[in-house]
Amino acid sequence: MSQQKLTSFGKKVKRELIDLNMTQTELARKVGTTPQYLNLILYGHRTGNKYKDKIEEVLFPDKEQGVKKSAI
Numbered sequence: 001m002s003q004q005k006l007t008s009f010g011k012k013v014k015r016e017l018i019d020l021n022m023t024q025t026e027l028a029r030k031v032g033t034t035p036q037y038l039n040l041i042l043y044g045h046r047t048g049n050k051y052k053d054k055i056e057e058v059l060f061p062d063k064e065q066g067v068k069k070s071a072i
Helices: 008-020 024-031 035-042 049-059 061-071
Strands: none
Touching (some): 024 035
16 A cells, blocks of 8 residues: 655644644634645645645744744
8 A cells, every 4th residue: 555645745744733833623623624735735636726726825824924023
């Protein structure tokens, strides 16, 4: 049985989930998808284009603000 590998985006998300003590199920609920579909995104079986921006907003809320502050 071959083991699936996370995409680079999936690795980034998993690391942040650990840092935030958040589960994939909680993240899926916050972005409006199922845990199963989120898993498909993290492993590259689905592009997740509809959800990637929202995932980043939930996991990295200061990232966007930091860009805006530095642009001022």
